[in-house]
Amino acid sequence: xxxxxxxxxxxxxxxxxxxxxxxxxxxxxxxxxxxxxxxxxxxxxxxxxxxxxxxxxxxxxxxxxxxxxxxxxxxxxxxxxxxxxxxxxxxxxxxxxxxxxxxxxxxxxxxxxxxxxxxxxxxxxxxxxxxxxxxxxxxxxxxxxxxxxxxxxxxxxxxxxxxxxxxxxxxxxxxxxxxxxxxxxxxxxxxxxxxxxxxxxxxxxxxxxxxxxxxxxxxxxxxxxxxxxxxxxxxxxxxxxxxxxxxxxxxxxxxxxxxxxxxxxxxxxxxxxxxxxxxxxxxxxxxxxxxxxxxxxxxxxxxxxxxxxxxxxxxxxxxxxxxxx
Amino acid sequence: xxxxxxxxxxxxxxxxxxxxxxxxxxxxxxxxxxxxxxxxxxxxxxxxxxxxxxxxxxxxxxxxxxxxxxxxxxxxxxxxxxxxxxxxxxxxxxxxxxxxxxxxxxxxxxxxxxxxxxxxxxxxxxxxxxxxxxxxxxxxxxxxxxxxxxxxxxxxxxxxxxxxxxxxxxxxxxxxxxxxxxxxxxxxxxxxxxxxxxxxxxxxxxxxxxxxxxxxxxxxxxxxxxxxxxxxxxxxxxxxxxxxxxxxxxxxxxxxxxxxxxxxxxxxxxxxxxxxxxxxxxxxxxxxxxxxxxxxxxxxxxxxxxxxxxxxxxxxxxxxxxxxxxxxxxxxxxxxxxxx
Numbered sequence: 001x002x003x004x005x006x007x008x009x010x011x012x013x014x015x016x017x018x019x020x021x022x023x024x025x026x027x028x029x030x031x032x033x034x035x036x037x038x039x040x041x042x043x044x045x046x047x048x049x050x051x052x053x054x055x056x057x058x059x060x061x062x063x064x065x066x067x068x069x070x071x072x073x074x075x076x077x078x079x080x081x082x083x084x085x086x087x088x089x090x091x092x093x094x095x096x097x098x099x100x101x102x103x104x105x106x107x108x109x110x111x112x113x114x115x116x117x118x119x120x121x122x123x124x125x126x127x128x129x130x131x132x133x134x135x136x137x138x139x140x141x142x143x144x145x146x147x148x149x150x151x152x153x154x155x156x157x158x159x160x161x162x163x164x165x166x167x168x169x170x171x172x173x174x175x176x177x178x179x180x181x182x183x184x185x186x187x188x189x190x191x192x193x194x195x196x197x198x199x200x201x202x203x204x205x206x207x208x209x210x211x212x213x214x215x216x217x218x219x220x221x222x223x224x225x226x227x228x229x230x231x232x233x234x235x236x237x238x239x240x241x242x243x244x245x246x247x248x249x250x251x252x253x254x255x256x257x258x259x260x261x262x263x264x265x266x267x268x269x270x271x272x273x274x275x276x277x278x279x280x281x282x283x284x285x286x287x288x289x290x291x292x293x294x295x296x297x298x299x300x301x302x303x304x305x306x307x308x309x310x311x312x313x314x315x316x317x318x319x320x321x322x323x324x325x
Numbered sequence: 326x327x328x329x330x331x332x333x334x335x336x337x338x339x340x341x342x343x344x345x346x347x348x349x350x351x352x353x354x355x356x357x358x359x360x361x362x363x364x365x366x367x368x369x370x371x372x373x374x375x376x377x378x379x380x381x382x383x384x385x386x387x388x389x390x391x392x393x394x395x396x397x398x399x400x401x402x403x404x405x406x407x408x409x410x411x412x413x414x415x416x417x418x419x420x421x422x423x424x425x426x427x428x429x430x431x432x433x434x435x436x437x438x439x440x441x442x443x444x445x446x447x448x449x450x451x452x453x454x455x456x457x458x459x460x461x462x463x464x465x466x467x468x469x470x471x472x473x474x475x476x477x478x479x480x481x482x483x484x485x486x487x488x489x490x491x492x493x494x495x496x497x498x499x500x501x502x503x504x505x506x507x508x509x510x511x512x513x514x515x516x517x518x519x520x521x522x523x524x525x526x527x528x529x530x531x532x533x534x535x536x537x538x539x540x541x542x543x544x545x546x547x548x549x550x551x552x553x554x555x556x557x558x559x560x561x562x563x564x565x566x567x568x569x570x571x572x573x574x575x576x577x578x579x580x581x582x583x584x585x586x587x588x589x590x591x592x593x594x595x596x597x598x599x600x601x602x603x604x605x606x607x608x609x610x611x612x613x614x615x616x617x618x619x620x621x622x623x624x625x626x627x628x629x630x631x632x633x634x635x636x637x638x639x640x641x642x643x644x645x646x647x648x649x650x651x652x653x654x655x656x657x658x659x660x661x662x663x664x665x
Contacts, residue, residue, distance in 0.1 A: 053409040
């Protein structure tokens with residue numbers, strides 16, 4: 001993170017080092033806590049088979065969380081990512097399955113559309129929250145047009161990829177490591193990655209230094225679209241068929257995942273590795289841990305929400321103490 | 326790779342699975358119920374029916390456990406993760422009211438591969454390895470229009486209230502209604518709104534379109550929306566049409582009041598929430614070693630007419646739905662009826 005000193009970070013840089021270390025470690029610590037709780041309740045699941053089943057659905061969530069993270073890097077919020085993922089699922093289960101070329105073309109067009117959206121938001125200085133909320137209805141509508149009732153079929157190769165069982169390390173863990181490493185390298189270790197983060201941290205400085213903000217925003221939203229496409233493909237590869245509502249829950253999960261992973265709503269402060277860990281933690285906490293706890297059905301919905309609030313509150317409490325210094 | 330997976334699955338299950346032969350009794354077996362939504366009167370009644378039957382089954386020692394799991398949202402990925410979770414917990418069978426007929430197939434297949442019996446009902450799944458307890462929703466939609474033709478022999482304009490968009494049940498009932506209208510060309514659907522099987526949603530949706538509509542003679546719907554529609558017509562000061570009801574207590578109560586006032590006639594039908602108990606017994610029977618049960622079981626919908634709805638009304642709790650809990654013997658009979 002120290003390659004370029006971003007304004008948000010220098011202000012906090014005075015605090016003792018262990019606090020910053022704790023903050024950076026918090027996503028990992030919460031993941032370890034949730035895993036520990038699951039292992040304690042049901043030790044049998046800590047196995048190759050257990051991890052494969054438990055974390056299967058974390059892969060598309062992690063990808064959607066990264067998509068959200070790119071939007072949040074530019075101080076924006078993408079409220080349409082869930083509906084977009086649902087739409088991509090429908091495209092993959094219909095067009096991509098029938099004709100690889102037409103399907104691929106449509107998916108590329110979707111990414112281009114997302115980039116154009118970013119450019120529009122910058123050029124007209126529109127609030128992203130309004131534009132993306134509007135777009136969420138567009139994506140949802142297109143998805144229902146494409147698949148009025150659940151159906152379609154995931155391409156065989158995609159299903160085969162998602163159900164591949166690599167030796168020793170379960171696929172979801174391998175995939176998460178790979179996704180996190182790629183996003184981390186691109187955003188944290190390349191020079192243009194620093195410019196992109198600067199677009200959220202100090203847009204004026206970046207513009208004065210001669211970088212196009214329009215281009216930066218378009219690229220960030222294009223990346224959000226790209227990871228949204230990956231998320232939809234991964235999701236439909238697991239489910240085998242699509243449904244217009246498949247991604248609905250991803251919007252809020254992805255925002256929570258970015259925040260849990262150490263990101264901020266403003267300032268271009270994001271952490272790709274943290275975001276992926278955040279997505280894994282949320283998946284485990286909300287569905288798996290709850291399932292093992294045997295909470296009565298009337299309370300399950302509330303308990304799910306409570307776990308989310310507790311996990312996020314812990315993260316905010318620690319980072320605020322860091323600020324108070 | 327596949328065989329490693331299967332072996333691991335067996336190892337993971339070994340902790341609780343009973344290692345006896347096929348014709349075991351089910352006293353030590355555990356059946357889980359994966360439910361994707363609990364937010365309306367029908368689902369509440371369905372859970373209640375399931376609870377009544379399964380608690381007794383556990384007490385009588387027929388099964389060791391019958392736990393209920395409801396997902397926090399109506400979404401497919403959450404329920405798929407839940408199914409995987411239930412497999413990991415080592416349940417012998419999973420009864421499921423599914424969020425999607427196709428999109429859960431990946432998770433269902435994993436469960437089957439791990440040796441878990443899967444029985445779906447209401448929201449069914451298309452994965453061939455699972456069992457389906459199916460209510461003929463399409464026939465129900467068609468019958469709604471047939472009944473409407475009895476009450477409104479001259480035909481006229483109909484308002485359709487749809488259920489949750491994008492679900493298979495909504496689509497099936499809708500298709501049935503379209504078939505019915507084709508057979509009775511005097512009727513014309515002039516508008517279609519989304520009521521989500523919920524009285525308040527239906528009331529709002531109907532109230533929104535009413536001012537722009539011509540005179541409506543009848544409302545065809547999917548249940549859980551009839552009372553809301555009646556309220557919307559009354560509030561708008563429009564004449565009361567023939568509203569098909571869906572076995573809800575508030576709907577039948579309203580029907581009774583109207584009947585007492587001026588002999589109002591209509592018809593009521595819905596899937597009996599107690600079908601969840603039938604799904605439970607099917608799972609139990611399969612675990613008991615029965616191999617002759619067809620994977621697709623068709624059960625009739627529950628309908629009430631002018632003659633018999635008032636006898637049923639006192640039996641339905643306020644805010645509930647007319648139901649019928651299956652006993653083991655009734656379930657065996659229902660299975661037999663499907664074995665031709």
